[in-house]
Amino acid sequence: MAGLLAERARSLPSWSGLTGAEAAYRNLVLSPADGPDRLTAAAELVVRIAGYDEYPEVYPRRITLVRDAGGWRVEREESASGPPALWDLGPARTAPGAHCLVLGLAEGPAPSGLVEVGDRAVAAVSAVWGDDWPGRLLLELPADEAQFARLLEGDPAGWTGMAAVTVAAPGAPRRTPADRVVVNPEAFGRLSGFGRQVVVTHEATHVATRADTRAWTPLWLSEGVADWTAYRDSGRSPRQISPELARDVEAGRLPSALPADRDYAAGATGIAQAYEQSWLACDLIARRWGPERLVALYRAVGADDGQGEDRERRTDRLLRAGLGVGLDGFTELWRAEVEALKG
Incomplete structure (x- = not known):
């Protein structure tokens, strides 16, 4: 049986659409099913895509095996727990770029349409964050929003309007x-x-x-640096980048504090404004103190010595060390930037 699954693992690129993948089944446990010619197997499918996965992806699998005149064969394989693999959702296809790999489905949008976008994103990110990351991007493109939610193990209604999400390898x-x-x-x-x-x-x-992001990193900072990097050198004005926030300011609704983590939850009221407020905070740092200070601050906040320290106190301390202004003072500077959106 192990030989059958080893052969199946070797053929994974052909039936999953993966490029440059190595795969193996491990921790195999066999159980009798209905009669002597049927077995069920629990196993972990371990997949590693060369050049993209530093660690293997691990998919718990449930496999049904049947024996006929030709011997044992796999009748069905499916996810046993956790999110499904993309190829569980249908026949897969891939599109490689210079710095990215796009995994898609035969019934969905062509993955080649994301290659140029992915390659440009890698270049833009490396221009800010340097070479301290692999400089490669793996993108998964399901066929529809329901499949998108399945890959995230979420309620489809909660992800409506969310264009993309970064997730860890299973x-x-x-x-x-x-x-x-x-x-x-x-x-x-x-x-x-x-x-x-x-x-x-x-x-x-x-x-x-990711390597510089911790549980104690405020989301206003992690989402802010992501948006700031994305909009950098775009030529867009603050009002163009923050239209929802600008409308709130025009209506007299000004935030009193930087966004809380809960403000970024999928489906949260005012989530667009939370992202725009984050961008404005990081843009303030980059303009007033320089992009290098923004990058250094982010890495300082995510340093390993933050375990157990109160997050707000830590952020205040590192703002003072890196920018010369505490959290309260920075918040006041940021609120002035928000108010300036009134134009």
């Missing part, structure tokens, strides 16, 4: 650079060419900064 350790971007084809397809580039560059920034 089974990989925390803080791994083997992260990939899952694209919502419906929301992404409604964007302009500029909007699509912003989204993919934003998500690529999360991939590049």
